[in-house]
Structures are given as C-alpha cells and as structure tokens.
Amino acid sequence: AEYNYTPEELLDYERYAMKQDEIATSISDAKKEGEERGKMEKAREIAVNLLRNNVDVNIIAASSGLSVEEIESLKN
Numbered sequence: 001a002e003y004n005y006t007p008e009e010l011l012d013y014e015r016y017a018m019k020q021d022e023i024a025t026s027i028s029d030a031k032k033e034g035e036e037r038g039k040m041e042k043a044r045e046i047a048v049n050l051l052r053n054n055v056d057v058n059i060i061a062a063s064s065g066l067s068v069e070e071i072e073s074l075k076n
Contacts, residue, residue: 040066047071 005013043064051074052061061068
C-alpha cells in the first residue's frame with residue numbers, strides 16, 4: 001500500500017502513475033486522430049466520385065464538410 005512507501009518511493013510511484021496517464025492520453029489522442037483522418041479521407045473519396053458525376057462543388061462542400069478549395073484541389 002502507498003502508506004508504506006518512503007517519501008522517495010512515493011514520489012517515484014506518483015511519477016510512474018503520471019507517466020502512465022500521459023501514455024494512455026497519447027494513445028487515446030492518436031486513435032481519435034486516426035479516426036478523424038479516416039473520416040476525412042472517406043469524405044475526399046466521396047467528393048472525387050461526386051465530381052466525376054458532375055455534382056456542383058458547392059453541394060459537395062455543403063454535404064461533405066470539405067471546403068470548396070479542398071474539393072477544387074481534388075479535380076486534378
């Protein structure tokens with residue numbers, strides 16, 4: 001139990017626990033970032049398909065969350 005630790009051991013334990021929390025947060029953030037990248041990539045794929053079918057850029061932007069500039073860049 002923590003109450004049996006020396007002050008130095010308790011400090012080491014607290015540092016270890018903080019580091020574990022940082023690692024867990026980093027993993028969670030990386031997962032969220034990966035999910036967002038996946039969603040954006042899917043939106044781009046759909047936008048390209050809609051462009052190929054001559055759908056108006058403004059409609060694609062309103063539906064996908066991509067900017068008109070992003071969609072214009074996908075034309076190339």
